[in-house]
Amino acid sequence: MNKKRKVRTAVIGCGVISELHLRCFAHNEQAEVVAVCDLIPERAEKAARERAPGARWTTKAEDIFADQAIDAVSICTDHASHAALACAALDAGKHVLCEKCLAVNASDLRKMLAAAKAHPELVAAGVFQHRFEPLPRILRSLIAEGAFGRLLTATGSLHTYRSDDYFKNDAWRGTKKGEGGSILINQSIHYFDLLLWIAGGADKARAFYANLGHQGVIETEDTISVALRMRDGAVGSFVATNAGIDQWENVLSFQGTKGRVEIRNDKLASLKMGDPADERRVSARIEKALAAAEKQFAKGRDYYGTGHQAQIDDYVKAILTKGRPYVTFADAAESASMVFAAYASAARG
Ligand SMILES: NC(=O)c1ccc[n+]([C@@H]2O[C@H](COP(=O)([O-])OP(=O)(O)OC[C@H]3O[C@@H](n4cnc5c(N)ncnc54)[C@H](O)[C@@H]3O)[C@@H](O)[C@H]2O)c1
CATH class of the missing domain: 3.30.360.10 (Dihydrodipicolinate Reductase; domain 2)
Incomplete structure (x- = not known):
């Protein structure tokens, strides 16, 4: 990835917590949200219109994974969908920030850890903003x-x-x-x-x-x-x-x-x-x-969600510096x- 350009990000899942992710990415000058995705088209369209002007929207996560111009994803979906989305994103060469709880059960958790291990060149971070x-x-x-x-x-x-x-x-x-x-x-x-x-x-x-x-x-x-x-x-x-x-x-x-x-x-x-x-x-x-x-x-910061802002800044920095995120x-x-x-x-x- 060219170091000079921004981290081109997609947010997958446009429900409650996605608004905060979109707001934090908008605050980060080294990142830009280029796409949003939700199974429910109205949610994806609304998120793009209200929180990420210029970003395209889709109902298919596969579109995000196939898009070579996207560097990173933020997974903001229900717990049970985290593992499949995170593993597919990593296998498609995308950095991943996944909301808590990482997985819905121990078996899915193992799959996610194995995918992260198989892609040491990518950042795989889990949200625990209070840390x-x-x-x-x-x-x-x-x-x-x-x-x-x-x-x-x-x-x-x-x-x-x-x-x-x-x-x-x-x-x-x-x-x-x-x-x-x-x-x-x-x-x-x-x-x-x-x-x-x-x-x-x-x-x-x-x-x-x-x-x-x-x-x-x-x-x-x-x-x-x-x-x-x-x-x-x-x-x-x-x-x-x-x-x-x-x-x-x-x-x-x-x-x-x-x-x-x-x-x-x-x-x-x-x-x-x-x-x-x-x-x-x-x-x-x-x-x-x-x-x-x-x-x-x-x-210049919104106090609501300083933890999320700090974590998203840390995620973007880890991608740009090829470093380790604070919460892997x-x-x-x-x-x-x-x-x-x-x-x-x-x-x-
Ligand atoms: N860190 C925090 O403080 C915090 C706060 C709230 C929620 N969360 C976490 O965020 C995640 C989402 O929670 P929420 O409250 O926003 O849920 P939500 O139900 O409001 O939103 C989830 C969205 O994901 C979409 N979705 C599900 N599977 C999808 C797929 N395969 N592709 C695209 N879209 C898909 C759904 O249609 C829905 O719109 C959960 O893991 C939750 O625990 C974290």
Whole structure:
């Protein structure tokens, strides 16, 4: 690909999240959206007209894959279609950014990882936009450095609400085949991922799930509890539901032998260290990281979706520099694998 020209991108799937992808690509001066695609023609046409003027639209992803002028794709479709689209895109020589959850099950995930491995010349990135936010990043570094001592517990939760209509309006939602699950693989996957990523990963999961508020509407879980064994020996737990009364309440908490820290609704909620000098040092590191990010995103950016903007900028940069994206398929697959492990455990009881 000629380094001087922009990354010519197509967005596949023109539903809810595509608008944000299209907006972020429009903000990136080194990329341009040249095509959009959706099985539903009205959606593809509308996306081109409203969000990517000049881009062509199609209902067939194969048209995108066959177009030699397209360098990269962004996959914004339902979970079950990710694997086939991503593998076909990579085999056609396109870089791929795929929305979460990478795959609908472990077997599809393996296919995607194999396709990415078979094409090391292409960028294969998985969306986990919260990994680009400054607070999770600095906490991950601090925990890895041992600033909180030995990690003991990593706990998280998301309490949210999704109406029956939310599930009924799109056929893939709330189905094992189309969505793969519900609260864990979809709404709460961001916090599940952050919990694992900040703590340095997990290698075992045991889970219980239930459908407590959407009986007769979805076949998947709306409520889940996952017990985790973290890689470094700490224990973890994650609880989530989309049948409650809260719009979006999230908590992540990490306790080590030297101190503890809590994120509540994406912001630092508390920091307590056994040694006051440690507390001043850790607090200063966090403040510095937040201030640096504030400066970076302060001008000319829409605050809605700074994580997506940062991830799309990172994706474009990785393509242009032939570099590694911050979240590769393999990175995103770690959390996807733990989602599948939790589901397998819950299914077995
Ligand atoms: N990162 C985030 O914060 C975030 C937020 C919302 C959704 N998502 C993810 O984005 C993806 C899409 O979610 P959504 O809410 O936009 O779904 P949606 O149902 O609103 O849109 C999906 C679109 O994909 C189209 N589609 C399906 N298969 C296709 C194919 N083979 N070719 C072309 N078009 C196809 C559908 O017609 C639909 O218009 C999911 O993976 C979801 O988990 C991520």
